[in-house]
Structure formats: structure tokens, C-alpha cells
Amino acid sequence: MTSKAKEDAVKTNGAVTSAFRDFQLEVAQRRLADAVDREDALDAIRDIVTNLLGSEEIALFAVEQDQAILSLFWSFGIDAAQHSTLVAGANPLLRRVIDGEPYVEGADRDRNGDLINFKAFVPIRLGGRTVAVLGIRTLLPQKARFNESDVQLLRFLSREAGKALFSDSDTVQHL
């Protein structure tokens, strides 16, 4: 392959990757927008995480008022009893998540090294605060790590999933 052909191939692959990222975000947006109630929104989140991100072990934790404890209120494919609560306390990783910054193993290696066995924690934001945390425990065997498109999608879920899950008057405290 000539250098020009190689350059063209890289450009083409880059364009496809970029378009793919846009498709992922558009599909996730439509899927969440179609949700008519919380159950539907939870199903949409499960569907997005399984089909677009590649995980079948998902948990959604409510952030308690004092932000010290995360309590499991919905899960898919994980042992609910084993993950019923996460103690945020002074845990720096979970503190950052509650402050609004997603934790993504692989895309954010420097900050890894914590004892919590999840691949990602995504703050679900609503009204300028974190009302819940989406945890992704493992990835499918064929998926080595999150890529850049995945991180964009996780950030999208952080911004948008809360609107589908909770109305303004129906925050997680009222579950």
C-alpha cells in the first residue's frame, strides 16, 4: 500500500469511527426519549449498556441525602445482595463520581487502583446534582476496554438519563 493509500485508509476509518460515535449518541438519545415511564427508562438504559457498550452487569444506585452511602435500587445481571450498598464516605473515586465526574477504567487509568470492582461509575445528573450512580461491573469477554466513543456515550448518559428516570418533583429520594 502506498503512503497516500494508507493516509486515505486512515481518513476513511476515522470518518467511519466519527460517524459511528454520532450514530451511537443519536440512537441512545432516541431510545431515552421514547421512554414513557421509569420502568421504560430503566429498560432503555439496560438496552443501551448491553447493546452499545457491551456489558450485561449493570447497577443503578441512589445517592442518599448525606451522600455517604449509595443504595442499590435497580440492577441487571448482578448479585443484588452483594452490591446492595456502596460506602462512598471518604472514598476518593466515589467522591469524584458524586461530584459529577464519571469514572471509566481503561480510559482513565491513572485514577484506577481503587478497591471497587466496577469498570465504570457514571453520575446521573439532574438539576445540577448527582441523584444516582450507574455502575457497570464487567464488560463482555470480547470487549477489552471502553473506547473514546464509549466514554462519549457514558457522558451522554450522565447528562440525559436522569431526565428520563426522574421528573423534577420525583427525585430518587421519593422512590
Place this chain on the structure above:
Amino acid sequence: MATKKILLVDDSKTALMMERSILENRTHYECVTAMDGVEALAKAREEKPDLVLMDVVMPQMNGFETCKKMREQADTREIPIILVTTRSEESYTEAGFASGCNDYITKPINSMELLELLRSYLGE
């Protein structure tokens, strides 16, 4: 040259939307969809697709069973079938090939991999 038609089968709305987006934006293939195996069998006979891209885990009739039934029917026997699954273990792929599928692709779908695979069966 006639447009090639692909039957997309998945009970996941997200998977169908994603596959459709990739194909409608990056290829000239026409897409039709079904959300379970029973509907897929009917659509395959009615629409006569050039290829079937089908999920394995579905309600009513799973992808393996649907694939087997398509191979038993004269009018769907020759249609290439690519199974889509979250499982990549050997036992799983073996079960797929035993049911009569031509190929396998795993979720989450990689757009480049999907396009290359489809082009290898259908051309541009």
C-alpha cells in the same frame, strides 16, 4: 443493479436502531426489521432478503431455532444468515454453525467489522 435487502432481527430496539443507522448511512442496502424469530420467518418469506442479520437471544423463537427453520424451508434455505450475539465462546459459535448460520458477529457491533462482513456477502 437491484438494491440488496437485509432483514435485521433483534428484540432490542437499541440494536435494531443502531444497525439500521449504520446501514442506511454507510451503505445502499435496504433494511427491513423483525423483533423475534416468528416474525423473522414470516418476513424472510415475504420480503425475500439477500441476507439476514439476526440476534441469538430472542423471545418466542431464538436465533438458532429460527436459523434452523429457515434452512428447512425451500424459499429461505439459501439466504446467508449472520448471527449476532453477546457470547463469543466456542460452544456458542459451534451451536450457531450447527443451526446453519453462515457467519457470526458479536455485540457490541463494531461498524467497520459489520460493513466488511456484509460487503463480503453482498458486495458494495
